[in-house]
Amino acid sequence: MDLQKRLDEAARAHGVPGAAVAVWTRGELVEAATGVVNANTGVETTPDSVFQVGSTTKVWTAALVMQLVEEGLVELDRPVKDYLPEFAVADGSESAITVRHLLTHTGGFDGDLFEDTGRGDDCLDKYLAYLTGAGHVHPVGELFSYCNAGFAVLGALVARLRGKTWEQAMREHLLDPLGATHAALLPEEAVLYRAAAGHIGPDNAVYTKGELPRSNAPAGSTMYAAPRELVRFGRMFTAGGTAEDGTRLLSAETVAAMRTPQVEVPGVSGMLGDRWGLGFELFDWGGEVFGHDGGTPGQSTFWRVVPGADFVIAISCNGGAFFGLINDLVLPVIRECTGLAVPESPVPAEQPARVDTAPYVGRYAGPMIAYEVAAADGGLDVTLIPSELMRTMGAEGKTTRFVHYAGDSFIAAEVEDGMYETATFVMGDGKAAYLHNSRALPRA
Numbered sequence: 511m512d513l514q515k516r517l518d519e520a521a522r523a524h525g526v527p528g529a530a531v532a533v534w535t536r537g538e539l540v541e542a543a544t545g546v547v548n549a550n551t552g553v554e555t556t557p558d559s560v561f562q563v564g565s566t567t568k569v570w571t572a573a574l575v576m577q578l579v580e581e582g583l584v585e586l587d588r589p590v591k592d593y594l595p596e597f598a599v600a601d602g603s604e605s606a607i608t609v610r611h612l613l614t615h616t617g618g619f620d621g622d623l624f625e626d627t628g629r630g631d632d633c634l635d636k637y638l639a640y641l642t643g644a645g646h647v648h649p650v651g652e653l654f655s656y657c658n659a660g661f662a663v664l665g666a667l668v669a670r671l672r673g674k675t676w677e678q679a680m681r682e683h684l685l686d687p688l689g690a691t692h693a694a695l696l697p698e699e700a701v702l703y704r705a706a707a708g709h710i711g712p713d714n715a716v717y718t719k720g721e722l723p724r725s726n727a728p729a730g731s732t733m734y735a736a737p738r739e740l741v742r743f744g745r746m747f748t749a750g751g752t753a754e755d756g757t758r759l760l761s762a763e764t765v766a767a768m769r770t771p772q773v774e775v776p777g778v779s780g781m782l783g784d785r786w787g788l789g790f791e792l793f794d795w796g797g798e799v800f801g802h803d804g805g806t807p808g809q810s811t812f813w814r815v816v817p818g819a820d821f822v823i824a825i826s827c828n829g830g831a832f833f834g835l836i837n838d839l840v841l842p843v844i845r846e847c848t849g850l851a852v853p854e855s856p857v858p859a860e861q862p863a864r865v866d867t868a869p870y871v872g873r874y875a876g877p878m879i880a881y882e883v884a885a886a887d888g889g890l891d892v893t894l895i896p897s898e899l900m901r902t903m904g905a906e907g908k909t910t911r912f913v914h915y916a917g918d919s920f921i922a923a924e925v926e927d928g929m930y931e932t933a934t935f936v937m938g939d940g941k942a943a944y945l946h947n948s949r950a951l952p953r954a
Contacts, residue, residue: 511535511843514542520839521545524928526830527709528555531839532737534745534822535847541738547706547828550716560692560734561706561826563811564804567730568661570743572613572789574668574679576764583671586610586788593667596638601646609667611651612660613788614772619644621657621949622878624731624899626723631675634666637725645877647950653936654773654786655950658729665728676728687757688746692736697721700734708808709829717808719902730804737811740824744801744815748822769800776946777934778856778919781812781833796851805832812836819848834928855929858921862913864888870918870935873954874945879905880954881933881945889913890920892933918942 513531521529521544528545541557578584584593586609591597598604599619611617623644627636641663647655665676672679677695685693694700708717722731746753747769751760760768771785771792781803783791793799793814801814810832813824825840833855841852867885874881878900882893890912896905912920912933922931935942936950944950 511540511846513540513843514544516839516843517542518544520835521827521830523838524831524834525714526827526832526835527714528559528706528829529825529827529835530555530557530559530561530737531823531825532557532741533843533847534741534820537820539738539741547704548716549709549714550707553704555706556704557738558692558704558736559706560694560700560703560736561811561828562708562804562806562809563730563733563735563740563813563826564806564809565658565730566740566802566804566811566813567728567733569789569802570680570684570733571661571664571668571676571728572768573760574676574683575609575613575664576760576768576788577683578668578671580761580764584609584667586613590663590667594638594663594670596635597663598642599644599646600642603646603650606650609664610772610788612657612664614786615654615657615660616651616773617657617660618646618648618650618652618655619657619659620647620877621655621659622876623659624723624726624878627725629724633723633725634662634669634676634728637662638666647876647952648944653944653950654775655946656948658726661729662726668728684743684759687759688739688742688753689755690735690739690742693739694734695727696724696732703734703736705734706809706826706828708806710808714829719807722806731806737824737826740811740813741822744813744822744824747800747815748817748820769798775948776936776950778915778921778932780856780929780932781836782948795853797848799850812840814844816844816848816850819850821848831928837928856915856921856932857930858913858915858923862889862915862923865914869937869941870920870945872942874942874951875954876949876951879949879951881951883945886911889923892920 530543533540543555625640627633669676750762751765768788784794785792790800804811811826880895884891893909911923915921919934934946936944
């Protein structure tokens with residue numbers, strides 16, 4: 511497997527400034543890196559380079575929570591409020607929201623709340639106070655809707671019960687026992703490594719708006735890691751909860767529980783899991799596959815574990831068409847090394863069916879983004895309206911033509927950044943109640 515040549519070619523084809531990949535297969539670690547970590551400085555990317563891993567952090571936070579469960583300090587089906595009495599949301603449903611609901615993104619409240627509550631060690635406590643205004647999305651437990659805020663709450667739970675910061679708990683209970691050497695949890699730690707900068711927009715301009723809030727660190731705002739550290743973490747799960755040196759971090763029963771499906775994800779999966787476990791995305795690829803992806807402004811991470819083949823892969827890049835990189839490099843490598851029939855990413859039919867679009871037309875909105883959906887020649891014109899914060903992260907308003915894919919799912923007519931975007935409508939009372947594309951955005 512000429513990983514280096516394939517990475518170089520794929521990165522060049524998709525305008526990726528820099529990327530690093532690590533693969534555990536056939537009992538050995540194979541690594542490659544290409545390009546630069548920062549287009550302004552020209553510093554070369556190496557396998558030691560650390561990238562922001564974004565929401566991949568959520569599985570690390572989930573593991574910290576499950577350690578507390580093993581110790582008898584937390585019960586999955588008890589209300590979060592039992593452990594964090596100040597936890598509350600605007601609709602008063604907090605007494606029904608359990609730890610399991612947060613781990614499975616079924617808590618029902620607004621998830622994309624990136625309030626900056628400062629750099630102090632009390633940032634998660636302040637974030638809990640801010641969440642009292644979190645809006646209602648769906649009844650508790652009724653639907654999967656990706657929720658960053660829920661993992662910030664789980665981070666606060668870990669910090670409270672450990673009597674230390676989330677970052678300290680991560681170091682003492684996961685990173686150090688694993689033997690991870692190239693990982694950072696705060697910007698001042700990241701500068702000690704060859705750290706990647708994000709690149710955004712068609713010109714791959716270096717992202718200069720600063721770090722995301724520390725209050726969202728347990729959900730993925732500040733963690734950096736070299737791909738090999740994600741591989742190391744994944745191997746802990748294939749080994750039933752033990753690190754490379756035999757240190758036990760989780761019981762085999764806990765590892766199995768985290769990989770057990772808890773909730774279906776509506777619609778066409780694309781790169782998203784078909785189901786969710788306790789922190790993990792779970793994929794229907796003809797054999798057990800789990801993992802999690804992540805993204806911050808201009809940086810993206812893809813991480814998959816195939817326990818039956820003793821295979822783990824992690825790749826991070828700092829701009830360009832990341833999904834093109836995945837389709838051209840990563841998915842073929844998974845197929846070759848595991849024998850799994852990894853499905854191709856969804857594409858529109860040559861002649862999409864014309865359907866009655868009236869039930870889908872309307873406006874759907876969340877705190878970070880809104881969509882205006884209009885009928886258009888048997889399909890839909892979907893107009894993205896990003897919030898001001900999303901604009902600072904490189905998002906731009908645009909209108910995309912969607913055509914029918916299957917059921918209540920639609921797919922973009924044109925490819926963008928290496929993939930066709932999909933959108934699914936969750937129905938209720940004869941018309942769509944939500945537009946779902948990992949988040950459930952209620953009809954306004």
